[in-house]
Amino acid sequence: VKISDFGLSRSLGEGSYLKTMCGTPMYLAPEVLPNSKEAETKYSFECDLWSLGAILYVMLSGCSPFDESNPNIHILDQVRQGLYDFPTDSFGHVSENAKDLIKKLLTVDPAKRYSLRQVREHNWMRPPKSQSRKRGKRISSKNGTKIRKRFRPASSDDKKEDETSKKTKKF
Template identity: 50%
Template structure:
């Protein structure tokens, strides 16, 4: 059941058989594909150039070159970051990525059953390792949210991978502007107060990680429209999150302490990824050995067993989503 292959550029067709659509968004869609040489599944993100490369991007960055950025991203290699496998610059952009069969963290936290604290810890530890690696390589993600954290399987104990990293870097400022126009639930206060004009730092990612951890632990977002006293922007710029004690009674004090140290309005006083990894909550040898075990399993079986149902809906397209 494959589409007519002739719609795709020849160099892409030579390497991949294109299959069904997994998800779509404002600038294009993500399709399932099969690598011809191995029959492995991959996700192909197709970005519609006409819709994406606006004159605004050209004006702000005349030296804009997607190929260069993709080359940088191809060199990035971390088990908790989605790997870009290939890139084709034709009538549209085609970005080939590894496929994650467990779907988005967004769907896991949106379920009615709360995530266990131990699971939150395993996922968050991996997120910190991934973002620390990006920061060490001079990349700020700028759009961390549960939609951009993907799970390797539908099992609760699994590897996670961050996707869309450098998306705003690869494709100019438009994805940041999209975030600003959408729901700023995960945006740091300094981004909102400068509206994307200031040269803000890697600390913006640490704020977003704090928001993600908050949501994972208690099931609702810290800053939301339901809080009628303050606008969303005021809640964030003042760092005033909605604390509902009954939703936190099953969460340890140490976990809450880490959240508080990440959701600090002053970026200079906010925990860095290094400092967060040293936090007492993450000094958990059994969690770290679980992570190492998961890593060694993926190295042994580079061809995971076929799952009966493909859960992954969208590898990389963002859904400006608020958790209800």
């Protein structure tokens, strides 16, 4: 999975805010959108956690959390109100833990939205204990060398791709 289009990204210091509305509607946090109640839009890094929730939703379901084709309510109003659901045909195979994490990230109020630390500590982000033990044993065994050799070609291809993209950027 590659996530791209960071051309409008900015680094923020603690307590800093951004004011320009920019981004793709499906991934925009409600606080980034103009609000008739406030004269000025003001947002911080919490909007990235909303976007993470939207990306996770798309990756697990293959569809957008917000319905662009709905004639009754515009996509930006759906975002402002946090109007999304988990249709069974798209989420029948998705665990309750995964859906819970998405809910915590797609929380309209940035003060109540999960922090990055909470995301890392969420149950869905942790492997089951039985799997983590098995992984550790496999990698530390004699087969670990075979595994590393098997994946080495893929990593060298990635390096070649990175070098090619760097050369392309120069032109």
